[in-house]
Amino acid sequence: MATVQLWSGLEARALRGALRMSVRGFAEHLGVAVRTVSKWEANGAATEPRPDTQAILDTALARADAAAQVRFEVLLSEADGGRQRAGGPRTWDYESWTEDVDRAVAALGGQNFPLADSLLHRWLHRWSPHDLDDKGLYLFARSTTLVGDLKRDQGAVLGPLSAERSYAAARSVFTQLDIPRRVAQLDLSLAVVAEMSGKLDLAARRYETLAVDDRLSRRDQARARLWVGTALSKSGDHSYAARVMAAATRDFEELDEPDDWSVAHQKLALAHRGAGDITQALHFIGIARSTGTIAGPMQRVRLDTAHGHILLSDRATLDDGLTILDQAAKVAAQYGMSHQLRSIEDIRRTTYRQFADGDQGELNDQWPGRDHG
Incomplete structure (x- = not known):
């Protein structure tokens, strides 16, 4: 249903046209003087009806039938009221666009990539x-x-149609609008892209800078601190990474952010696995599994991948680890998470090579029919 945030003579004229009424008939319909309607239309966007009349116009639009509402939107979009740039969106466009952004956020949370892509590009393709x-x-x-988030979750990190390209474009616009917090958040996203593309030293340096950046909220600063640990762990410095992650975990507890606190335990578990302390790794992954809210398939895949990775560190739990990884791979494939699929396959290959130095026959029995690379 069409809505108007603030009525002016421009919208009032469009509503009269949509209802196919004369000036006198429209005035009688609203219960106002004929000269009032004439004044609105003469002044266009430069005049705003009184608050009580704004409510009357809201009611008239809400009670209009579907055909009249469509005519209203078309008339309003074609009008040249001067309040927005020529050819640009009208008020109702902005409201619909905002609703679609909210819907896209929800779709991305559920890894419904086709829906999110459709919702976002219907607007991005409409205007320059x-x-x-x-x-x-x-x-x-x-x-x-959000397109950058979509590309990142799909694993399209670098290239012309990538997360990196989308984030850089969004950062440029937020810089133009002088919104420092959004610019810093895009810097954080670009650091994630650097980490995902294997530039671990660069990512760690960017995270360290952003962890004390006053443009970011305390929660985003804590996330940057956690991701410093992630980059350090990936580069092999697991013990130092665990200390950095533990500090971020305390921040999330102080900030009362239970989901981030749970994710931090998941990453702590992997750092301890890398350091060879499987007991601590299982302890922390157990906390992550029992306390976090599984908001969508992506978090489920990440959690299962971490759990499976830890279990693969011990030959006694190899079968359980493979089963969990297989489940994670099925979900990742179902939702088009190619980056997660690559990570799972890398874990499988690394684990096979690790144990291949032992009893090859026993390993083949535990790992039948697999491509060991």
């Missing part, structure tokens, strides 16, 4: 940034950021 005012540019940058 040159046609947008500040409100439109903000929505354009938010949508482009």
Whole structure:
């Protein structure tokens, strides 16, 4: 249903046209004077009805039938009221765009990539940034950021149609709009891209800088601190990584962020696995599994992948680890998480090579029919 945030003479004229009424008939329909309607239409976007009349216009639009509401939207989008740039979105466009951004966030949370892509690109393909005012540019940058999140979760990290390219484009717009917090959040996302593409030293340096960046909230600073540990662990410095992660975990507890606290335990578990302390690794992954909210398939896959990875560290729990990894791979394939699939396959190959130095026959019995690479 069409809605109007703030009525002016422009919207009032569009509503009269949509209802196919004369000036006199429209005035009688609203219960206002004919000269009032004439004044609205003469002044267009430069005049705003009184608050009580705004409510009357809201009611008239809400009670209009579906055909009239469609006509209203078309008339309003074609009108040249001067309040937005020529050819740019109208008020109702912005409201619909905002709703679709919210829907895209929910779709990404559930790894419904096709729906999120459709919701975002229906707006990004409609207008050039040159046609947008500040409100439109903000929505354009938010949508482009979410496209970056989508590409990242799909594993398209680098290249022309990648998370890196989308994040950089969104960062440029937020810089133009002078919104430092959003710029810093994009810097954090670009650091994640660097880590995912194997640039661990670069990622760690960026995380360290952002962990004390006043543009970010305390929660985002704690995330940056946690990801410093992730990059260190991936580069083999597991003991130091665990200490850094433990500090971030305490931050999440102080901030009362239970989901981030749980994710931190998952990463702590992997750092201890890398250091060879399987007992501690199992302890921390147990906390992560029992305390975190599984918000969507991505978190489930990450948690199962970490758990399976730890279990594969011991030949006695190899079968259990393989079973959990297989489950994670099925979910990742179902939702198109190619980066997660690659990680799972890398874990399988590394584990096989690790144990291949032992009893090859026994390993083949435990790992039948697999491509050991």
